[in-house]
Amino acid sequence: MINKAEDRLLECSLTNTKAGMQTLLGKRQKLPGFDQATTLICMEHTGLYCQPMVSFFYALGGDLWLQSAVQIKQSLGVKRGKTDKADAPSIATYSLRHQKDLRLFCLTDSVLAKVRQLASQRERLMEMAKQLTDIAQDYKAMGLVEELKLHEQTSELVLLALKKQIAQVDRQIDTEIKADRGLQTRVDLLTSIPGVGRQTALYMLIFTANFTRFDDPKKLASYAGVAPFAYESGTSVRGRTQVSPMANKKLKHLLHMAALGAVRVEGDLKHYFERKVGAGKRKMSVLNAVRNKIVHRIMAVMERGTAYTKVYAKIG
Template identity: 40%
Template sequence: MKFSFFIGVDISKKTLDFAVRDHYKLIFHLKVENSAAGLKEFKAECKAHEVELKHSLLCCEHTGLYSQCLLSLLSGDDCSLWLESSLRIKRSIGLQRGKNDKVDAIRISEYAFRYADKALLWQPEREVLLEIKQLVSLRKRLLNAKNALKVPLGELAGFQNKKLLKELEKLNKKPVEALEKQITTIEKKIRSLIKEDETLSQLFAWVTSVDGVGEVIFWEVITTTNEFKIFKCPRKFACYAGVSPFEHSSGTSIRGKTRVSQFANKKMKKLFHMGAMAAICKDGELANYYFRKVEEGKSKMAVLNAIRNKIIHRIFACVRDNRKYEKIYTTALV
């Protein structure tokens, strides 16, 4: 798709900085409130400068909560929205000195102009998925709070007076039980939402048919991939999850080990690691593969990383082919 205008947006908690340019020059810069009224002011300014939003590419950094107002109000205006990684933008513009909101917005508009052919347009999430996403985030926060209460007491067990330790455990019991109850309630709500939605229930059946994949991994994957719309290639998702190995060599002097990159979603990587551990703890193909490779002299972590990759590729294959994973696959005779 060809665009006539390129809009860079620098997003902060209270304000939005818009820099609008065409193929040749900057047309205008505008600073408004991060609200519906501010976006209305921006649209009026675009109309005054004859900038058509339906022929524009709007690029902004992925800032999470602060970008929600912008996305919700512009998604219905036939405007092409591009949410991009701030690190990717920063590294693409070369050596820079100094920054402010206006300069950042101009740089983002230039980035949109230069790399428009590589734009990955934002697709709005369904309401049910947004609800699951918020519930999953709340569940994580409650789990962290529960661990913050339980773990320190466990560490004190060997060093603290037993009488005092019992008193602390007694005081700690009620808040921990309350958190566990809330976590259980949230998990039931998530399961109910998935069961009631035909698309999600079908995806759940396909994805969890793969060994090592449970409901927690499924929740994280569908909310991250927007029901497999953002990521369609398993290799790209494996890279995002930090399980793809990369070579590190140059000429004759640098011969580094092939390693995974640190530019990754570490929480996703952790989940797939736990899934791989669960898969090798029970009889099956993945467990046999793990022990065979270890006996051959392979590093245990290298084999586990290969299993993480296998799990990801199997998930995407099941979604691509619209079917459950078959442990014993029979080739159809032609």
């Protein structure tokens, strides 16, 4: 814990539990002139591991700032090694020096929080099923008949159970969304966009905190890793325009699948893709442009609050 002059006021090691947070609060309250209302709590956004601190201090009315670990690391320059003890003062320093970028944490409604947890569970189940399926494919590709037979005998029931669990989680997600008219409406709006399916819509709502984290399609495109950036310097360096590797990889993958789906069905995005590729543009470059267009359509639909409608070009 530091003050405006970057003087270190408190440093301690605690368990990431409610009891640990209670201990931290007690230590803070003993500091001279401590005021909860003027204290900002900044932490790396690490998903599940943020939950104890978020739940405890948000309930007390604390100001919380969850920031990307990459953003914090890059802002503080080159550092060697990584430990919790070294990271803590770096995060505190970052929060003090970059308050112009402050975006206070706002707890999304309980339904979306539950949907996020269910979606994470679905991913874990899908990954376990994929591992078993991949092994079977490897045995088959190598012609290992006996090994494949044994694998299938020992994993058949497990795969069946995993598929049933995935289906059950999907039903739970649908039930939660249908019970909330606002979320159901947003899912319907998002899936009205060609190429955008249920999973893309869900994760868009999850990662944007119900579209409270982004108010600009360019920022969302950058976050999702589909915004092109120039690569040039002076008069001698002229690289291809490319996307940044720093992105939400899950969202980027979903948008990629959405773009693939959009260019395979009849519509303006398919015509755009075929026209650009026919003119000699690289397929991946054009496909990324389609991903970008989908992001812009997503933001437009959310801002308007109406389903996607095709805009026809004027004749004449």
